[in-house]
Amino acid sequence: MTPYGAPAAIRHCVVADALTDLTLTELDLAVDTCQRRIIVPGVLRASYPITSPAAGDEARKIVAGRTVIHVMRDVDIWGSYLIWHAEPAMDDQGHLTLQLQGASLESYPYRRKIRADLTYADVDQIEIARQLLTHMAARPEGDMGLALMGGLSGTLRDRTYRASESATYGERLEQLANVIGGFEYMIRTRIDTVTGQRVREWVWATRLGSPGIVRDITQPGVIKSWSYPEDATQAATAWQTRGDTIQDDLSAASEPLMSDVYEDTARLAAGWPLLDRTEDYSSVRRISTLNAHAEQLRDTRSGSVSIPRITVHFDDAFSIDPNYLGDTARFTLVNDWFPLSPSGAPTFSRAWRIVGMDIKPPTSDDGEERAELIFEEA
Secondary structure (H helix, E strand, C coil): CCCCCCCCEEEEEEEEECCCCCEEEEEEEEEEEEEEECCCCCEEEEEEECCCHHHHHHHCCCCCCCEEEEEEECCEEEEEEEEEEEEEEECCCCCEEEEEEEEEHHHHHHHCECCCCEEEEEEEHHHHHHHHHHHHCCCHHHCCCEEECCCCCCCEEEEEECHHHCCEHHHHHHHHHCCCCCCEEEEEEEECCCCCCEEEEEEEECCCCCCCCEEEEEECCCEEEEECCCECCCCCCEEEEEEEECCCCCCCCCCEEECCCEECHHHHHCCCCCCEEEEECCCCCCHHHHHHHHHHHHHHHCCCECCCEEEEECECCECCCHHHCCCEEEEEECCCCCCECCCCCECEEEEEEEEEEEEECCCCCCCCCEEEEEEECC
16 A cells, blocks of 8 residues: 555545445545456555544545445546455554555456356357346345446357356356457446436447547657566467366266367467466366367467556546547557667557556656556557
C-alpha cells in the first residue's frame, strides 16, 4: 500500500453497498493502483487519511466484503471495485489512514462456488455464460444486479460443471471464453442518461473494442515511458491439455483424459527447440473440448511472451476510457533502441490491441495524469 504522504492520485470516489448499489458516502481517496482488464479482474489499492473523528465516521462506511467503490473521472465511472480488504493503520508519526484493497466487479464470480451440477449440450457459448451468471444470481444475496448483454455467437458448446469440483463461476466463465472460437467479456458500470442511476452491465464480443479505429501513440508525443519484455520462462512450442477422469470402475486404475499434442510447427521450423507444456482443465470430459483448449494455447501462447507496456499522459486531445478496452493503437517509438532508418522512417511502428489499463498517480515533477497501457501483441 502507498505509505502516508507518498504520491498518489486523489480521485473522487462514490462508496456504495455492494448488493443494492445504494450510495453510502462520497470520498476523495488517494488511489495508488487502479486497473482494468478484459475478462480478468483489475486491482484497486487506495487509502483515505483519517484526520478527524468525522473523517473516521465516513471511512467506517467502507466495510470489506460489503462495499463497492466507484472511481470517478469527472462525471464518468472509470471502474467499480469490490473492497476485499480494509485496514486502519497509524504510522510512527501519528498519521492515521484507512488502507484499502479491492478488485473490479469481475472478481465477484470468483468468490462464488458452483453448488449444483450444471449440464449444457449444444448450447451457444454466450448462452452458457449468461446461464452461469443467472444461476449465480438465483438468490437475492448473490444477485449483483448485472444486466446481461443479449445476442449469440453462433458457436455451440457442450459443458458439464459438477458441484463436486468446487469450481467458481469465474473460473468456468474464464475457461469457457478462452478456447478457439471463444469470446471476451467485461463488467462495466455506467450512469443511465435517462434515470441517472448506475447500471452494471456484463458485455461480451468475439473481440471487444471499436472496429476500424486505430489510435496513434508515439514517442516523442504522449508516451512518457515504455518497456518491451521478452519472457521465455513459461515458453512452449508443444501443448497438451489434461481433463477429468471418466473411469467409473473404482477397482480399476483411473487416468485423466488427455488432448492431442499441438505443436507450433512454424516456430519449430524456424529453429525453436521443442518445449512441452501441459495445462489442466479438471471439469472437461470431452476430447474435442480438450483439443480446442490445446489448439488455442498453441496459437496464442507459443514461444516467448512479448507484451509491451507503455505509460501515456492524458491531455485534451488524448484520452482512453478503460471501460472500452480492446481498441487498437499504433505504437511508434523513436529512440536509441529504435532509431530512425537511413531514410528517416521509424524502425518500430506496430499496431496492438489495448487489453489492460493501470491508472497511474501523477508524479511530483509535472502533476500529469497518466495511465499504463497493456497490449496484446498482434
